[in-house]
Amino acid sequence: MKAALKNFIASSPEWWAGDGGAADLILSSRARLARNLMALPFVPRTRKSDLVRVIHQVETAVHASKTLSDMWYFPLADMPELDRQFLMERRLISPALVEKGQQSGVFVRPAETASLMVNEEDHLRIQTIHGGLALEKAWKEADRIDSELSETLDYAFSDEFGYLTACPTNVGTGIRMSVLIHLPGLERTQHIEPVIRGMQEIGVSVRGLYGEGTGSLGNLYQVSNQWKLGYAEQEIINRLHDVVRQLMEYEHRAYEALLKEARLQVEDRIWRAYAMLKHARLLSESDALEALSMIRMGRSMQIFSEIDLSVLNRLFMTTQSAHVQKIAGGPLDTEERNRFRAEMVRQVLNTQI
Secondary structure: OHHHHHHHHHOOOHHHHOOOOOOOOEEEEEEEEEEOEOOOOOHHHOOHHHHHHHHHHHHHHHHHOOOOOOOEEEEHHHOOHHHHHHHHHOOOOOHHHHHOOOOOEEEEOOOOOEEEEEOOOOOEEEEEEEEOOOHHHHHHHHHHHHHHHHOOOOEOEEOOOEEOOOOHHHOEOOEEEEEEEEOHHHHHOOOHHHHHHHHHHOOEEEEEOOEOOOOOEOOEEEEEEOOOOOOOHHHHHHHHHHHHHHHHHHHHHHHHHHHHHHHHHHHHHHHHHHHHHHHOOOOOHHHHHHHHHHHHHHHHOOOOOOOOHHHHHHHHHHOOHHHHHHHHOOOOOHHHHHHHHHHHHHHHHHOOO
16 A cells, blocks of 8 residues: 555656646546445435445456556554545545545556545445546446446446435436646636536536535636436536536637737746746645646646746646645644745756756
8 A cells, every 4th residue: 555655745646747628727537436236325314334244345347447447445543644635635635535534445457547436425335537528438437437346336226316426416427527627827817606507507517626515726626517317428528528628718818818818917926836846946736726826727728837847737737735734744834834835836846948
C-alpha cells in the first residue's frame, strides 16, 4: 500500500495531460455507477461482518477480471487520515469515504483512470475519469468495468425500478456523469449564481471541486446530472453534454465582456498572479489556487502562454494540502506547508522557462 502511494506521488494521472477535448475549460470528465450486492443490507444498515463480506466479494470479482486484476487495493479504515485526504484530492475517493471509520476501501487502476469505492453510501461505486470533455469515453469504460464485475457479482436489481441504491435519487441506472469545469469568467462578471440556479432548475447539479457539500476552489466546479430514474444512460450523457457545451458558451461570452470592458485590469491581475507564483516565499492553498485560476483564464483568453496546460492541471492538484505534505514526506504545520508549497511552485515554474 505504501509503495503504491509513493507511485501516485511520483506520477501524474492521465487526465492531468491537458490534451482532451475543450481542455482549456474542462479538466476532466467522470462516470460513476452506484451498485449494491443482492442479499446484503445497504451500507447505512449493515453490520461490520457484512461490510467485510462486501470487500471480499468485490476483491474476488476484481481478481477474476481480465482487465482489472492489476488494480491496487487501499483498506481505508487502516490508513492515516492524511493518506485518505491525499486519495480524495486525487479524486479517487469521496469526502464521505475519507470520514468513514468502518470497513471500507478503494481499488485503483495504476493509471488512475478508474477506481472502485467499496462501502461508501453503496456497496460499490465504479468511477472512471478522463481528461477534457470525454463523457462518452468515461461512460464506455465504466460500462465495461460494470459488465466484467457483474459476471462475478450479483447486483441488487428490480425489473420495475432498475438498480437499487441506498439513496432513492440514484435508483434506476445508478449513473452520475460529471465534468470538472473552470468558470472564472462567470465568477468575475458575477453571473455564476444565476447560472447555477438555472442549471438546478433543469436538473443539473453544480457543486464544488469534491462534490456534494464542498466549496469552489480555484473557480472549479463539478457539473453533473440529477436525472436518473426513467432515463437511459445514453440520454443522460447526451443531455449533460449539451448542458456543458452551453456552460462553455456562457464562459466564453464572459471572457469577451471582460476583454472588452476591462482588458488592462484583467491582464494586470494575470501577470500579478504569475509574479506571485514565481517569487512568493509563503503561499497558502487558497492564494495558490486563485493565482492558478487567473493564469488558466489568461490561457483560455489567449493572452498568456507561459505555462503549459498540463503543468497548470498538475499544480491545481499538487498545491492542495495533503499533496503538499505527501510530497514533502510527512505532516507539516500551516506555515511549513505554505513555505514548502511556495518552493515547490517556484521549482515547477522555473522548468517552464
